[in-house]
Amino acid sequence: MEKLIISPAPHIHSGDSVSKNMTGVIIALIPALLASLYFFGLGALIVTVTSIVACMLFEYLIQKYIIRGEKTILDGSAALTGLLLAFNLPSNLPVWIVLIGALVAIGVAKMSFGGLGNNPFNPALVGRVFLLISFPVQMTTWPVVEPFSMSYLDAATGATVLSLLNEGSAAIPSAKDMFLGNMPGSLGEVSAVALLIGLVYMLIRKIITWHIPVSILLTVAVFAGILYLVDPATYISPLVHLLTGGLMLGAIFMATDYVTSPMNPKGMWIYGVGIGILTVVIRTWGAYPEGVSFAILIMNGFTPLINFYVKPKRFGEKAK
Amino acid sequence: MKTFRIGGVHPAENKFSAGKKIQQAEIPKMVAIPLAHYIGNPSEAIVKKGDMVKVGQMIGQANGFVSANVHASVSGKINKIDVQLDASGYKRPAVFIDVEGDDWIETIDKSNVIKRECNLSKEEIIKKIKDAGIVGLGGATFPAHVKLSLPPGKKAEVLIINAVECEPYLTCDHQLMLEHGEEILVGVSILMKALEVEKAIIGIENNKPDAISHLKKLATTFKGITIEPLKVQYPQGGEKQLIDAVVRRQVPSGRIPVEVGAVVFNVGTTFAVYEAVQKNKPMFERVMTVTGKDAPNPSNYRVRLGTYLAHVVEQAGGVPEGTGKIIGGGPMMGRSLMNLNIPMAKGSAGILYMRDEETIRKPVQNCIRCSKCVSVCPMGLEPYLLMAQSERNMWPEMEVDRVMDCIECGSCSYTCPSNRPLLDYIRYGKATVGGIIRNRNAK
DSSP states (O other), rough: OSOOOOOOSSSOOOOOHHHHHHHHHHHHHHHHHHHHHHHHHHHHHEEEEEEHHHHHHHHHHIIIIIOOOOOOOGGHHHHHHHHHHHSSSOOTTTHHHHHHHHHIIIIIGGGTTOOOOTSOOOHHHHHHHHHHOOOOOHHTOOOOOOOTTOOTTTOOEOOOOOHHTTTOOOOOOHHHHHHHTSSSSSSSSSSSHHHHHHHHHHHHHSSEEEEEEHHHHHHHOOOOOOOOHHHHTTTHHHHHHHSSSHHHHHHIHHHHHHTSSSHOOOOOOHHHHHHHHHHHHHHSSSSSSHHHHHHHHHHHHHHHHHHHHOOOOOTTTOOO | BOOSSSSOOOOOOOOTTTOOOOEEOOSSSEEEEOOOOSSSSOOOEOTTTTTTOTTTTEEEOOOSSSSSEEEOOOOOEEEEEEEEEEESSSSSEEEEEOOOOOOOTTTOOOOOOOOOOOOOOOOHHHHHHHTTTOOTTTTTTTTTTHHOOOOOOOOOOEEEOOOOOOOOOOOOOHHHHHHSSHHHHHHHHHHHHHOSSEEEEEETTTOOOOHHHHHHHHHHTSSSSSEEEEEOOOOTTTTTHHHHHHHOOOOOTTOGGGTTTEEEEEEEHHHHHHHHHHHOOOEEEEEEEEEEEETTSEEEEEEETTTTTHHHHHHTTTOOOOEEEESSOOOOTOOOOOOOBBBBTTTTEEEEEEEEEGGGGOOOOOOOOOOOOHHHTTTTHHHHHHHHHHTTTTTHHHTTTGGOOOOOOHEEEEOOOOOOOOOHHHHHHHHHHHHHHHHHHOO
């Protein structure tokens, strides 16, 4: 008490921290991780571990030898990027391609902009899209579901629902299988139910708000629903849109990335509606069967603009 | 249950001194009564060295419109009129009195009888309040008579009493309501008369159910007074937030509450109004809370103005081991004190000990744009943006983004997961932008 500390108010803190939020998101991803380990077995484990370790290692090396900045390796954000990148990859992807994806995600998309908080685009998605463009064959050859499979590179492969539909085939799994995740796809995206459990967890912990996931899913449902009503023979039903491809994973975990999404509810709605429309447009008329990654990255690019023009509701504005 | 509609946080309440009876603090041997106020001009001393004064005698005269009279809180001899370090961190003028006895001026009614009747006119009431030197006890210590003198053409519709006590730890208002509920309601009726309003609403957060039921029972015998329980949420005690919570009206940017027909008084001020008008007692003492996680005896004291805080702390059992910071007021908006040789002022609501480890600010990290600061801001501002602008001296941009609306409640800094000192930078920017605006208006 000889020396009292003087500092301006407030004198207390909520105790919230970056690592608490990052670990919170990682915990929310665990149900989907368990689902993918069940559906794809060993391959899912190898790809996930490789991706997480590689992302953390690259961040550590870049900080130590290039940026020489503060060590943020343990704040959980690199591990989260690694986990999300893995979720966006097929479970039979060779390790060396995963490493390239991790290097692009952390090295190019995150650290070259100044690390956590400064990246304009979602690192995991940049990594994924880079791989999709560079290795189109490996990135679009998905293993078929085989519970607790012990095969990795030699796994039997099949097409995803969206690519089948894109090629004009009509053989799609039942709604129940799509909801549970019993279908080929990137390793973390298949199980809608597991991803939704993660969403509920994040909402309860107040890690994210509902605006972005709801606006994306609602927009896709409405837009795809209108198309389907106009011509059910040509267009994919909204239910298939919602339950297949990367939509759930994208809407719940990728689009809600703090750094690259808008800062207030109004902005979040614009962003979410934009992602929803772009997703359906790319899926319906684009060259790729899958459009969520591109839609999110495009709207990431609009986020600074949205933040500049769309302001939160000020106190006293339009007072009643 | 009602609450304000934009932002807000809910820190741990830690109301350790709740339910502790108000004790009369011992009168010290010497007091230093501050002549300066939180805002407005310091009062002018009207006594000189060697003068004998009685308790309640005026010693400082209001200087200008936004200023208030100051009265002796003790009887004795004027030692000197000098500067004194006060809670603001500045040395400002104060009257030093050596205490002799406890001799009150004759006009004060010292009895405990509650006097409900008041037949004074509006002007007489305001004059009495002005003479008694009453200022708002909620923190800003704005002179009460100024608030009661509405701008020409403006008409109040409702009087709102701020009894939310949203700051964690503090309990002085709570205890005052339990022990002096009837006097407070008489004070409310007097203020209603002065403002010529038919309706008064007392807003109380529902973490004080005993005060709510007590006042509700008493209010049945008063005309036009209702009690409004509010959901616990900080900063509900902010004037604009309270009006929004109670009557669902938002005061526009840069305007005063009466523009939406409301006038707000703190519950402690209301009690002081009762004492001034009904008992002829000027404002020379107030209730304050002495508390902290390790406080030996968290309690509520009635303390004479000008008493050194050290004197109060000693009676409450002294400063606990391991205290790293002492705060004058609550943990969200209070000021950290340099030492305890600071005199108690009209705005001092509490003394709070913070543990050493609580005082350490965690390392600042990059903004991760989680938007939590935006969602908790009760004024709908963007703290992350204002801080970035302040760091870069972008004053015109800060003005456009409404930095002047900031009420400095600290919800942003409290919430930030990256431990960014948002409010520190915003305050700096607000002060600079405020200066620019004043210069521009002066031209």
